[in-house]
Amino acid sequence: MPDDGTATEEALAEAAGLRLAWNRHRADMLDAIRRMDALRGSFARPADPAAEPSPPYALPTRAEREGRR
Amino acid sequence: MSSTPSPHALTLADAAALIAARRLSPVELLRDCLDRVAALDPRLNAVVRLLAGGAMRDARAAEAEIARPGGGPRSPLHGIPVGIKDIIDLAGEPTTCHSKLCLDRVAAADAAVVARLRAAGAVFPAKLATHEFAIGGPCFDLPFPPARNPWNPAHHPGGSSSGSGAAVAARMMPAALGTDTGGSVRHPATHSGLVGLKPTYGLVSRRGVFPLAFTLDHVGPMARTVRDCALLLGAMAGPDAADPGSAMRPPEDYARDLHLGLRGLRVGYVRHFHERDTPATPEVAAALDEAARVLAAEGAEVRDVALPPLGEFAAVNRVILSGEAAAVHEPWLRERPGDYAGLTRRRLLPGMLLSAVDYVQAQRRRAELVAAVEEAFREVDLLFCASSMDPACRIDDPDEVDRTYPRQARTPFNVTGHPAVSVMCGVSRAEGLPLGLQLVAPAFAEATLLRAAAGYERAAPWREMAPAL
Numbered sequence A: 001m002p003d004d005g006t007a008t009e010e011a012l013a014e015a016a017g018l019r020l021a022w023n024r025h026r027a028d029m030l031d032a033i034r035r036m037d038a039l040r041g042s043f044a045r046p047a048d049p050a051a052e053p054s055p056p057y058a059l060p061t062r063a064e065r066e067g068r069r
Numbered sequence B: 001m002s003s004t005p006s007p008h009a010l011t012l013a014d015a016a017a018l019i020a021a022r023r024l025s026p027v028e029l030l031r032d033c034l035d036r037v038a039a040l041d042p043r044l045n046a047v048v049r050l051l052a053g054g055a056m057r058d059a060r061a062a063e064a065e066i067a068r069p070g071g072g073p074r075s076p077l078h079g080i081p082v083g084i085k086d087i088i089d090l091a092g093e094p095t096t097c098h099s100k101l102c103l104d105r106v107a108a109a110d111a112a113v114v115a116r117l118r119a120a121g122a123v124f125p126a127k128l129a130t131h132e133f134a135i136g137g138p139c140f141d142l143p144f145p146p147a148r149n150p151w152n153p154a155h156h157p158g159g160s161s162s163g164s165g166a167a168v169a170a171r172m173m174p175a176a177l178g179t180d181t182g183g184s185v186r187h188p189a190t191h192s193g194l195v196g197l198k199p200t201y202g203l204v205s206r207r208g209v210f211p212l213a214f215t216l217d218h219v220g221p222m223a224r225t226v227r228d229c230a231l232l233l234g235a236m237a238g239p240d241a242a243d244p245g246s247a248m249r250p251p252e253d254y255a256r257d258l259h260l261g262l263r264g265l266r267v268g269y270v271r272h273f274h275e276r277d278t279p280a281t282p283e284v285a286a287a288l289d290e291a292a293r294v295l296a297a298e299g300a301e302v303r304d305v306a307l308p309p310l311g312e313f314a315a316v317n318r319v320i321l322s323g324e325a326a327a328v329h330e331p332w333l334r335e336r337p338g339d340y341a342g343l344t345r346r347r348l349l350p351g352m353l354l355s356a357v358d359y360v361q362a363q364r365r366r367a368e369l370v371a372a373v374e375e376a377f378r379e380v381d382l383l384f385c386a387s388s389m390d391p392a393c394r395i396d397d398p399d400e401v402d403r404t405y406p407r408q409a410r411t412p413f414n415v416t417g418h419p420a421v422s423v424m425c426g427v428s429r430a431e432g433l434p435l436g437l438q439l440v441a442p443a444f445a446e447a448t449l450l451r452a453a454a455g456y457e458r459a460a461p462w463r464e465m466a467p468a469l
Helices: A007-015 A019-024 A026-040 A062-068 B012-020 B026-044 B052-067 B112-119 B162-169 B186-192 B226-236 B272-277 B282-297 B310-335 B342-353 B356-376 B398-404 B412-416 B446-459
Strands: B047-050 B082-085 B126-128 B175-180 B195-198 B218-223 B266-269 B301-304 B382-386 B420-427 B434-440
Touching: A007 A019, A007 A026, A019 A026, A019 B310, A026 B310, A026 B342, B012 B026, B012 B226, B026 B047, B026 B052, B026 B162, B047 B162, B082 B162, B112 B175, B112 B226, B126 B162, B162 B175, B162 B186, B162 B218, B175 B186, B175 B195, B175 B226, B186 B195, B186 B420, B186 B434, B195 B226, B195 B446, B218 B226, B226 B420, B226 B446, B266 B282, B272 B282, B272 B310, B272 B382, B282 B301, B282 B382, B282 B420, B282 B434, B282 B446, B310 B342, B310 B356, B310 B412, B356 B412, B382 B446, B420 B446, B434 B446
Parallel strands: B082 B126, B082 B175, B266 B301, B266 B382
Antiparallel strands: B047 B126, B175 B218, B195 B218, B195 B420, B382 B434, B420 B434
């Protein structure tokens, strides 16, 4: 493990199979870790524990939408 | 057949009308477009691979078929040159994705959308520049240079369908295909002064298009007018059993209502996107307000509508896109990270660090965002909002590219899958660069969307403007 305070980041890169990127593109890896950390908390989680994903191709037509009312 | 003064300057619909009247030959049209490419592309870098030979062969065949006694064009696209973003397969040609990683990746078959256009009689003069793998931004460390903005080549043309935007805006060809995962058809349409349509998710097949993010990817037309986009969509749309996301809906005549105008349409103005969530420059905000005034003057009932904050849509788009793109690129990111442009690598690596929970949470939140937009469509027929919050910045200013690229309101409709179109709505005073707006419709209501866009286009002065080249 390095002694430059990046042991956690190195472990994350290793776990993701990105050893080569860590060795050769260290700044990009650190930037990626920072960006993903920032993204994780950037949208609200559904409050309903039973909320399910819905694929975009399930979009209703207008007639279907009005039929649901 | 007799020649026309400047065939390359014709819109798709005007060229089609002359071809149908046998006053313009597809060969003359293609030859003029190829001359235009030769004259301008050294400055604009829109073309990755010129396909002059194959296109000329197809144009000659079209000319013969149309001229035959009792013949005529198969469709309005017969003999029309259409450029292809270089992540879309054209049989026998490399699909490079503008990347060192795919230089030798020759397509065995046409993408479904290319096959449909070919059947309609279109010819394909060029594979066009893109941001590498349709992600990132303009890069100078790739096998091909980045496309530049015909309105001012010191600026970027938008992306990732950058070559499509530059080629059509420069009148190198009347139309092109782009792809749109986070706004990549509408972004270059906005910055290049074009019409760019992202259809409803699933309306146009993605088979044979190199994926960026499966549940966000769309293929869309880019052209100079709304009518041209409607004609293209009519040939592109349709079910495809080999595309898991295909909507299995038959194509329509999307140009059928273009003459109806805006009267009677209820338009919801999503003002908070550019006023509160991601404040636009005063010039962009003023152009949008003026466009809202034009919509109302043409008979639309314009009222303010609120959606979830723009940042929610953007974050959900980014998490889903990052996860799905990382799945596509995993082997290369692990084994050949140095073969990407630095910017592409920085955009793709975060997805490798995403947890399964984060991805599923984004998909769950996405369902709520879809429901919120659907709820808005209970009260209005269309939504109206910003596209980019800034004019295009200089292409050689990576910090400004990094700052301005995310300042946009296009990703919401990749997240929700609703159809959205960008139309020119102004020109920046300082740089002389186009500004654009967006109109958005309920799922599969492209005919209404294009009707409204055409109504605005007729009433506004921008359609006649062209870059000074």
